[in-house]
Amino acid sequence: MAILTALAHRLVKQKLIWPLLAIAALFLFNLIVIPEFYRMEWKDGHLYGNLIDILKNGSPLIIIAIGMTLVIAKEGIDISVGSVLAISGALAVMLLDSYPLWAVIGAGLTVGLLCGLWNGMLVALLGIQPMVATLILLTIGRGIAQLITGGQVLTTSDEAFQFIGKGHLLGLPFPIFIALGVFLLTYLFKTRTAFGLFLEAAGGNKTASAYAGIRPKVIFMTAYAITGVCAGIAGIIISSNVASADANNAGLWIELDAILAVVIGGTSMRGGRFYLGGTIAGTLFIQALTTSIYSLGVEPSSILLVKAIVVIIVCLIQSDVFRQSFILSKKKVAQR
Numbered sequence: 001m002a003i004l005t006a007l008a009h010r011l012v013k014q015k016l017i018w019p020l021l022a023i024a025a026l027f028l029f030n031l032i033v034i035p036e037f038y039r040m041e042w043k044d045g046h047l048y049g050n051l052i053d054i055l056k057n058g059s060p061l062i063i064i065a066i067g068m069t070l071v072i073a074k075e076g077i078d079i080s081v082g083s084v085l086a087i088s089g090a091l092a093v094m095l096l097d098s099y100p101l102w103a104v105i106g107a108g109l110t111v112g113l114l115c116g117l118w119n120g121m122l123v124a125l126l127g128i129q130p131m132v133a134t135l136i137l138l139t140i141g142r143g144i145a146q147l148i149t150g151g152q153v154l155t156t157s158d159e160a161f162q163f164i165g166k167g168h169l170l171g172l173p174f175p176i177f178i179a180l181g182v183f184l185l186t187y188l189f190k191t192r193t194a195f196g197l198f199l200e201a202a203g204g205n206k207t208a209s210a211y212a213g214i215r216p217k218v219i220f221m222t223a224y225a226i227t228g229v230c231a232g233i234a235g236i237i238i239s240s241n242v243a244s245a246d247a248n249n250a251g252l253w254i255e256l257d258a259i260l261a262v263v264i265g266g267t268s269m270r271g272g273r274f275y276l277g278g279t280i281a282g283t284l285f286i287q288a289l290t291t292s293i294y295s296l297g298v299e300p301s302s303i304l305l306v307k308a309i310v311v312i313i314v315c316l317i318q319s320d321v322f323r324q325s326f327i328l329s330k331k332k333v334a335q336r
Contacts, residue, residue, distance in 0.1 A: 016265075016266070016275070016277055016278050016281055018264070018266070018314070018317065019264050019265055019266070019278060019281035019282045019284075019285050019314075020281055022264070022285050022314045022317075023281065023284060023285045023288060026285065026288055026289060026292060027288070029292070030292055030295070033296070034292075034295050034296065037050050037292065037295055038050070038051065040052070042171075045168070045171060046168045046171055046172075047171045047172060050291055050295065052172065052173065053291060054284065054287050054288050054291050055172075055173070055176045055179075055284075056173040056175055056176060057287060057290075057291070058179075058283055058284060058286075058287030059173075059175035059176055059178060059179040059237060060085075060175070060179075060234035060237050060238050060251075060254070061234075061254060061257055061258060061261065061283050061286070061287060062179040062182075062183070062279075062280060062283045062284075063178070063179055063182050063230045063233050063234045063237075064081050064085070064230055064231060064234050064254055064255070064258045065257075065258040065261040065262055065265075065279050065280075065282070065283045066182055066183060066186050066230055066276060066279060066280075067081070067226050067227030067228070067229070067230030067231065068081065068227060068255075068258040068259060068261075068262050068279075069262050069265070069267055069274050069275075069276060069279045070186075070199065070223040070226055070227060070274070071130070071223050071224055071227050072259070072262050072267055072268075072269060072274065073199050073223070073267060073273070073274035074199055074216075074219065074220050074223055075269070075270060076123060076130035076220065076223070076224075077130045077131055077134065077259065077269075078119060078130070078134045078224065078227050078255070079131065079134045079135060079138050079255045079259075080115070080119060080134040080135070080136075080137035080138040080141055080255070081227065081230075081231040081234075081251070081254065081255045081258060082138070082141075082231075082250075082251035082252060082253065082254045082255045083137055083138050083139075083140075083141020083142050083144075083145070083251070084111075084112055084115040084116070084137065084141060084228055084231035084232065084235070085231045085232075085234050085235035085238065085250060085251035085254065086141060086142060086145040086235065086245075086246075086247050086250040086251050087111055087112075087115065087141055087144050087145045087148065087235070088108040088109070088111055088112050088231065088232040088233075088234075088235030088236060088239075089108070089145075089235035089236060089238055089239030089245045089250050089251075090145040090148040090149045090154065090235075090239070090245040090247050090250075091107055091108055091111055091148055092104050092105065092107065092108040092161075092235070092236050092239055092240075092245070093149075093154045093155075093156050093161075093239050093244065093245035094148055094149065094154060094245070095107055096156050096158050096161055097156075101158070101160050101161055104161070105164075105236060108232050108233075108235060108236045109229055109232045109233065109236075110232075111232060112228040112229045112230070112231050112232020112233070112235070113225055113228050113229050113232065114228070115137060115141070115228045115231070115232075116224045116225040116226065116227050116228020116229060116231070117221065117224065117225050117228065118137065119133055119134050119137060119224045119227075119228065120220055120221035120222075120223070120224030120225055121221070122134075122136070123220060123224065124216070124217040124218075124220035124221050124224075125217060125221075138255075142247060142248065145245075145247035145250075146247040146248070148245075148247070149245055149247045151247075153244050153245065153246050154244060154245040155243060155244045156243050156244065157243070161240050161243075162240055162241075162243050163240075164178070164236060164237060164240040164241075165236075165237045165238065165239070165240030165241030165242070166240065166241055166243075175237050175241070178233065178237060182230065182233065183276065183280060186226070186276060187276055190276065195219070195222065198214050198219050199219050199223060199274070231251075234251065234254075235250065235251065238250055238251060257283075257286050258283075260282070260286060260311055261279055261282035261283040261285075261286050262279050262282065263282070264278075264281075264282035264285060264286070264311070264314060265277075265278030265279040265280070265281055265282035265283075266278040266282075267279065285314070286307075286311070289307060289310055289311075290303075290307065293306055293307060
């Protein structure tokens with residue numbers, strides 16, 4: 001009992017309890033309504049099933065959400081990640097016919113880094129509000145991607161490139177290992193260097209952190225640069241998975257799911273403390289919800305509405321103010 005109490009206390013402290021409960025409730029619903037949801041199949045040395053699809057299809061979102069966590073921790077936001085993803089994927093596919101794979105991947109990550117630095121410069125150096133600063137790249141990013149592709153959907157038959165998004169390792173889809181690697185690198189960067197502490201301090205109080213000797217502008221630039229690289233990685237995975245570059249639809253609205261995942265994971269939009277583990281749990285919940293909705297055969301025109309309703313319910317349950325108001329209202333009813 002003491003072990004369970006300590007575990008529950010740790011989950012609450014790490015802001016993991018509510019997203020994990022949401023995932024558990026969703027999985028219980030699926031067990032009752034669509035038990036075939038959990039059917040797994042081993043075929044040709046690979047594992048298939050809805051649970052595997054959640055991890056595979058959620059890998060780009062996990063990577064994007066990890067970067068989004070860092071910018072939200074400094075009381076910022078980046079709504080341009082979908083456009084950066086499209087630029088990176090388009091550039092990678094365009095270069096495949098002329099350059100080796102390592103150079104293509106390097107180019108995709110570099111353009112993501114440059115986009116992140118651009119956003120960081122606007123926010124940290126020029127003092128433009130994060131929403132407005134990243135709205136600029138959100139608007140022109142799709143245009144840049146269309147210029148790269150010439151307004152067409154570029155396709156590729158490069159098997160080595162397709163392995164990034166379609167390949168398998170140890171029986172599991174390769175994108176899962178990429179997402180795991182990004183999470184571990186970011187977690188180590190947070191815990192084994194001073195960056196995590198400085199980011200939380202600068203996000204909590206920029207002025208006080210500056211007086212303490214921290215350079216908030218450098219921290220903010222770094223956070224946006226990492227987010228740009230994460231978007232670049234996600235762009236390569238998505239374009240590899242579909243063996244093409246679609247400047248119009250690649251990563252469309254993924255920034256909204258990423259922001260939701262971060263918030264559900266317990267990181268406050270007001271900055272300060274951030275929880276990478278909570279972000280992963282929030283991302284898995286959103287992807288599991290999307291997969292469940294498709295499995296239920298919900299009409300495509302209603303998917304966004306159903307998804308929004310469920311997310312609103314989860315966010316309300318997660319709110320301390322809402323829970324306290326609900327408890328007080330129940331007490332008043334009982335007293336009557």
